Amino acid sequence: MADINRLGYKKIKVVMDRGFFSAANINDMYSHHMKFLIAAKLSLKLIKTHLNTVGDKIRNWAYYNRTYQLYTYSLPIVWNYFHDRPYKGDAIKADRRMYLHLYYSPERALEEEKVFNGKMSDWQEELKSGRLNPDNEKQYAKYFEVKSTPVRGTKITAKEEAVAEAKRKYGYFALLSNDIKDSVEALTIYRNKDVVEKAFDNLKERLNLRRAAVSSEQSLDGKLFMQFIALIFLSYILHSRKNVTSNC
Numbered sequence: 001m002a003d004i005n006r007l008g009y010k011k012i013k014v015v016m017d018r019g020f021f022s023a024a025n026i027n028d029m030y031s032h033h034m035k036f037l038i039a040a041k042l043s044l045k046l047i048k049t050h051l052n053t054v055g056d057k058i059r060n061w062a063y064y065n066r067t068y069q070l071y072t073y074s075l076p077i078v079w080n081y082f083h084d085r086p087y088k089g090d091a092i093k094a095d096r097r098m099y100l101h102l103y104y105s106p107e108r109a110l111e112e113e114k115v116f117n118g119k120m121s122d123w124q125e126e127l128k129s130g131r132l133n134p135d136n137e138k139q140y141a142k143y144f145e146v147k148s149t150p151v152r153g154t155k156i157t158a159k160e161e162a163v164a165e166a167k168r169k170y171g172y173f174a175l176l177s178n179d180i181k182d183s184v185e186a187l188t189i190y191r192n193k194d195v196v197e198k199a200f201d202n203l204k205e206r207l208n209l210r211r212a213a214v215s216s217e218q219s220l221d222g223k224l225f226m227q228f229i230a231l232i233f234l235s236y237i238l239h240s241r242k243n244v245t246s247n248c
Helices: 002-006 023-031 045-059 106-129 134-143 160-167 183-204 217-247
Strands: 013-016 035-040 070-085 090-104 144-149 153-158 172-177
Touching: 013 183, 023 035, 023 070, 035 183, 045 070, 045 090, 045 172, 070 106, 070 183, 090 183, 106 134, 106 144, 106 153, 106 160, 134 144, 134 160, 153 160, 172 183, 183 217
Parallel strands: 013 035
Antiparallel strands: 035 172, 070 090, 090 172, 144 153
16 A cells, blocks of 8 residues: 555555455454445344344345346444554544445355255265364354163254254345445445456466566566556456356
8 A cells, every 4th residue: 555655546445355354454444544345244243233234135126137136225323433642641532434235145055054064064064974184163152952762872963953054144244334325336436446356366377477487677668568468358358248247
């Protein structure tokens, strides 16, 4: 971000996936007056509280978006801002405006249910066979009850309440922003992030720029310029192919 500021781009808006979400990062962006759009886990208390309040309301036809074939819902929320100032020996605590965008995708719900059912079957089989995977210990305890008796042997039953809780989250995902009010606009911008990631991947793999493999700075400049031109053509071809596929 410091390098970008040196180039003269002062008003930067950042788009991030869930891996960047933390209270420290959010507070830092607020303190630097940065605009952001970030994905967040449904397990976060901030998200879970509002999702439980909205409930099935989001799945009303009025909130259906035909373009993305999912339901969208937005609401303003409050972020509890905290900024420690060791140089002054105090801390700033205040409420900051934020927008929560919730989404429900029926297609995603079906896929997540299929994946979860597959995992449940694997975990149950591991418990039955006694070949336990240490990485799955939390899942065993969360979703299954295991009882063993000398007469009946080992009985494994699923914890219906835990399974039902997991199912309630199928198909939902969330975005947070301190700038974008509209849920569809937020989703469009967030998904466009994938275009940038694919462009980097194309540079490294298809255009063989994983290593520069040049002997001078002048050669490096020339190679970067040619790669940039090639990426423009490649991105155009992929974009055109995508449009043709969507119109078929």
